[in-house]
Amino acid sequence: MTSAVCLQWFGGCVFAAEQDAMANYCEGCGEDPVTHETIKDPVTGEFVNHHFCANCPKAKGLIGHPSGMDPEAVHQVSVVRVTASGVGPCPGCGMTFAKFRETARLGCASCYTHFEKTLGPLIARAQEGATHHVGKLPRRAISCANEPENKRSLMEVLGRAEERARKMAALRDQLHTALTSERYEQAALIRDQIEQLQSLYELPSEGGD
Amino acid sequence: MLPEESSFRTGEAMKRILGQTPAWLSGGGEHADVVLSSRVRLARNLAGFRFVGRAEVQERRDVFNLVRKNLTKAGIVSDDPGSGGSCWLDVSTMDQYTRDALSERQCISRQHAKGHKTSANEGPDPRAVIVQTPDEAVSIMINEEDHLRLRAVRPGLMLREALNEIGKVDDQIESVLEYAFSSRFGYLTACPTNVGTGIRVSVMMHLPALRILGEIDRVKRAASDMSLALRGFWGEGSEADGDFYQLSNQTTLGKSEELILTELAGTIVPKVIEYERRAREKLLTQRREFTEDVIYRAIGTLTHARRIAADEAMCKLSEVRLGVSLGVMSGPDIATVNRLLLMVQQAHLQHAVGRVLEPGERKAARASMLRQALSE
Numbered sequence: 001m002t003s004a005v006c007l008q009w010f011g012g013c014v015f016a017a018e019q020d021a022m023a024n025y026c027e028g029c030g031e032d033p034v035t036h037e038t039i040k041d042p043v044t045g046e047f048v049n050h051h052f053c054a055n056c057p058k059a060k061g062l063i064g065h066p067s068g069m070d071p072e073a074v075h076q077v078s079v080v081r082v083t084a085s086g087v088g089p090c091p092g093c094g095m096t097f098a099k100f101r102e103t104a105r106l107g108c109a110s111c112y113t114h115f116e117k118t119l120g121p122l123i124a125r126a127q128e129g130a131t132h133h134v135g136k137l138p139r140r141a142i143s144c145a146n147e148p149e150n151k152r153s154l155m156e157v158l159g160r161a162e163e164r165a166r167k168m169a170a171l172r173d174q175l176h177t178a179l180t181s182e183r184y185e186q187a188a189l190i191r192d193q194i195e196q197l198q199s200l201y202e203l204p205s206e207g208g209d
Numbered sequence: 210m211l212p213e214e215s216s217f218r219t220g221e222a223m224k225r226i227l228g229q230t231p232a233w234l235s236g237g238g239e240h241a242d243v244v245l246s247s248r249v250r251l252a253r254n255l256a257g258f259r260f261v262g263r264a265e266v267q268e269r270r271d272v273f274n275l276v277r278k279n280l281t282k283a284g285i286v287s288d289d290p291g292s293g294g295s296c297w298l299d300v301s302t303m304d305q306y307t308r309d310a311l312s313e314r315q316c317i318s319r320q321h322a323k324g325h326k327t328s329a330n331e332g333p334d335p336r337a338v339i340v341q342t343p344d345e346a347v348s349i350m351i352n353e354e355d356h357l358r359l360r361a362v363r364p365g366l367m368l369r370e371a372l373n374e375i376g377k378v379d380d381q382i383e384s385v386l387e388y389a390f391s392s393r394f395g396y397l398t399a400c401p402t403n404v405g406t407g408i409r410v411s412v413m414m415h416l417p418a419l420r421i422l423g424e425i426d427r428v429k430r431a432a433s434d435m436s437l438a439l440r441g442f443w444g445e446g447s448e449a450d451g452d453f454y455q456l457s458n459q460t461t462l463g464k465s466e467e468l469i470l471t472e473l474a475g476t477i478v479p480k481v482i483e484y485e486r487r488a489r490e491k492l493l494t495q496r497r498e499f500t501e502d503v504i505y506r507a508i509g510t511l512t513h514a515r516r517i518a519a520d521e522a523m524c525k526l527s528e529v530r531l532g533v534s535l536g537v538m539s540g541p542d543i544a545t546v547n548r549l550l551l552m553v554q555q556a557h558l559q560h561a562v563g564r565v566l567e568p569g570e571r572k573a574a575r576a577s578m579l580r581q582a583l584s585e
Contacts, residue, residue, distance in 0.1 A: 093259045105354070105399045107263035109256065109389035112397055112404075123394070123401045123462065128436060130463020133395025135406040138388060139380050159392030170463060186471055193465045 090114045132159075132167045134193060137200075164201055168194065217304050217560065222296040225342060227560050231314055231362075232344035234551060236543035238365015242534040243482045245413040245453060245547070248315075248362040249371040249470070251379055252355040252398045252407035254389040260399040261352050266331040269352050273335040276351050279385040285378070286339055295341045300324070301333035306565065309556035315362070316340050316348040325352075347378055354399050355407075357382065366482075368410060368474045372466060395462065405462030410470050412478050413442070417452040417531040418488035421503065428481050432456060435477055442523075451523030451550065456481065489535055504532030512583050516572035522553040522579065541583060549582055 089096045092110025097118060100106055112119065124131050141157040158164060171194050178187035233246040254260055258272050277297055280286045287294035300308055300321060308322040317338050324334035334352070341347040350358040359382070361375035389397040395405040403409075419425045432439040442453040456477065458469050492500040507528035510517070517525075530546045532538040551557055553575055559566050562574055 093263050095263060103262070104401075105262050106260060106401065108259040109254065109391070109397045112391055112394050116393075119401065123404065126402050127405070127460045127462040130405070130460065132393055133391075133405040133462060135395060135408075135465045135469075136376075136379075138390050139383055140387075157390065157392055163392055174464070174468075183476075185475055186468060189465065189467045189471060193468070 087115060087118060130170070132163065132170060134167050134171055134197070158200060164197075167197065171197070217307055220298075222340075222342070223298060223303070223307055226296075226314075226316075226340060226345070227310060227557075229343055230544075230548045230551065232346055233315075233362045233364045234544070234547040235364045236547050238363060238367050240482055241365040241543065243414055243416070243485050244366040244478075245415055246362055246364055247366055247368040247371050248360060248411050248413070249368065249375050250358055250360040250409045250411075251375055252396070252403045252409075253357040253359065253379070253382070254397055254399070255356045256387040256389045258356065261325065261354060261356060262399055266327055266335065269325075270335040272356050273337060273351060276357070276386065277337070280339070280382065283381060283385045285381055285385075295339050295347070298338050298340060300336045300338055306556045306559055310554075310560055311338060311340075313551060313554040313556050314345065316345060316360075317350055318353060318358075321350050321353045347374060349378070349382075355403070366412065366474070366478065368412065368470050372410070372470055376466075402459075403461050406464070406466050406469065408461055408466050408469055409457050410473050411455045411457030412473065413453055413455050414478075414481060414485070415453055415527065415530060416481070416485050417527050418492050419485055420452050421492065421500075422488050424484070424488060427484060428454070431477055431480060435472070436460065437473065437477060450520055451527035453527070489531070493535060493537075500535070501537055504528055504535075504537050508532070508538065508583070511579050513580070514576045517553075517576045517579065518572055519553050519555060519558075519575065522575060523550060526550055526553070545582070549579065552578060552582070 087097055090107055090111045091114065093107035095107030095111050097115055100111070100115070106112065106115075120131060137157050141153045159167070171190055175187055175190045175194065178184075178190055233248075238244070238247070255272060255275070258264060259268060261269060261272075264272070277286065281297070285295060286297045298311070300311070300317065301324065303311075305322075308317070311317045312319050312322040321336060321338070324336055327334050336350070336352040338351065339347075339349040346363065347359070347361050349360070359375050359378055361371040361378070363371045363374075391397055396407040398404050398407055416425060416428065419428060429439055436459050438455075438457050438459050440455045440457070442450045442455070456473065458473055461469070464472075507525040510525050511522070511529065526546055526549055529538070529541070530543065533541065533543055533546060552561060555571065558571060558575055558578065561578060566574055
């Protein structure tokens with residue numbers, strides 16, 4: 001997919017979940033802890049919440065130039081403390097979510113875990129609603145599945161019970177759609193996939209799940 | 210970027226590669242009249258390293274060295290460059306024209322030929338490509354957008370064969386290198402639009418009759434209805450030079466590789482092949498004189514022009530290819546036309562001449578090469 005298309009998916013769209021997640025970081029640069037501003041919209045008269053860091057040029061643009069907003073209506077309400085639960089930079093590579101939105105590229109494997117809550121809906125949107133991988137699995141984990149020392153790696157590959165159930169449900173939905181639209185070749189492939197996953201789920205490594 | 214050079218830094222392996230035509234241009238395979246080639250690529254990253262765009266030059270160099278060492282040990286890369294097999298080509302030390310030639314052969318992307326930006330004291334961007342010789346059926350880019358981009362390509366409509374081939378290579382690599390993988394998102398990629406399977410399945414189709422009859426929009430609509438991408442000869446962001454269109458999947462998550470392939474190969478591709486064949490039939494039965502005129506003017510231009518630009522050459526070669534497929538002309542054969550599609554490109558042209566050509570010289574050199582090739 002071209003960068004432009006990726007940016008369409010990840011750059012322009014702001015979801016409610018994302019806004020929540022971003023609330024602890026400056027909405028201008030995404031890097032620094034924020035000052036919470038409430039600004040009155042001169043047209044509607046409504047108060048709108050903004051989250052900017054102290055020196056963000058974007059905030060200055062918004063607050064300092066009364067063309068869009070009434071500077072008299074700006075009230076500093078509180079300074080929000082940054083907590084570890086906020087979506088700050090990725091601990092693996094220092095990537096911020098704002099930077100991701102700018103480039104549509106993540107920085108490392110940990111970004112997927114770190115930004116999962118925010119990233120999940122964006123990925124689903126770009127991937128026709130898909131939320132879980134049901135394709136190929138690393139052979140190394142599968143072929144050594146019966147060796148006790150590899151239980152952990154098989155678990156990492158297959159996921160926990162809830163994730164497995166979601167994958168099965170997604171595959172069954174696909175099977176139903178394929179059958180109702182009489183796409184039998186595709187239905188057969190999906191059925192094979194379900195059987196393959198089921199047989200893997202029955203392996204001893206399922207452990208405590 | 211390296212300054213303009215007057216001679217090429219081309220090693221033995223690269224010289225051998227440039228001396229032959231890749232198998233995907235052989236004109237063979239199923240439905241070869243309409244389908245030029247089938248390709249499957251997998252995007253993979255190594256566990257424990259930052260993705261290429263985020264990694265410092267030293268970290269990218271570490272990936273470069275680790276991949277080279279482990280794949281050589283596993284026999285995936287031949288450690289003797291003179292012996293053939295799969296060669297490791299260091300893209301960062303190549304001259305610009307040799308890199309561009311690899312990109313024209315579609316062994317590497319344009320982005321990989323260009324490389325990531327580095328500062329003067331960091332040296333060139335550490336990146337490589339492994340090319341399976343002599344057929345170029347498999348190539349692996351190292352340190353492009355993802356640590357590894359594996360690609361298999363076949364002539365004609367042979368997607369399943371390409372998927373099987375690349376699956377085997379993927380398994381071999383995975384036995385010596387650990388991939389970044391998550392149970393939820395699958396194979397992790399720098400861009401989330403590739404996450405999951407990391408697969409892109411694509412078919413390069415030659416659709417001159419649909420273009421001549423003004424029906425190419427039907428294909429565009431069908432592709433868009435099925436959320437498939439339609440691109441030009443050179444992939445992302447390129448126009449359809451010479452009526453060649455690449456049709457490929459857009460989504461990579463939530464479906465198996467087989468299903469993604471079947472959705473493309475089992476539904477839209479046969480439909481487009483049928484549209485194009487019907488359009489060709491219509492050209493022959495209802496507009497024969499017009500069609501013959503287009504085709505003979507094209508061969509006339511290619512065999513008589515004294516100066517010709519690459520895009521005009523592609524366009525005329527496309528029309529000649531149509532003429533050969535329709536049986537309007539007895540020669541040249543499809544394989545020759547396919548080979549010339551590559552030879553008219555800038556870097557290949559300059560490699561064939563053996564030196565860097567000034568912009569003003571290229572058109573004349575191209576016209577001369579075409580006259581010679583088509584008079585044989």
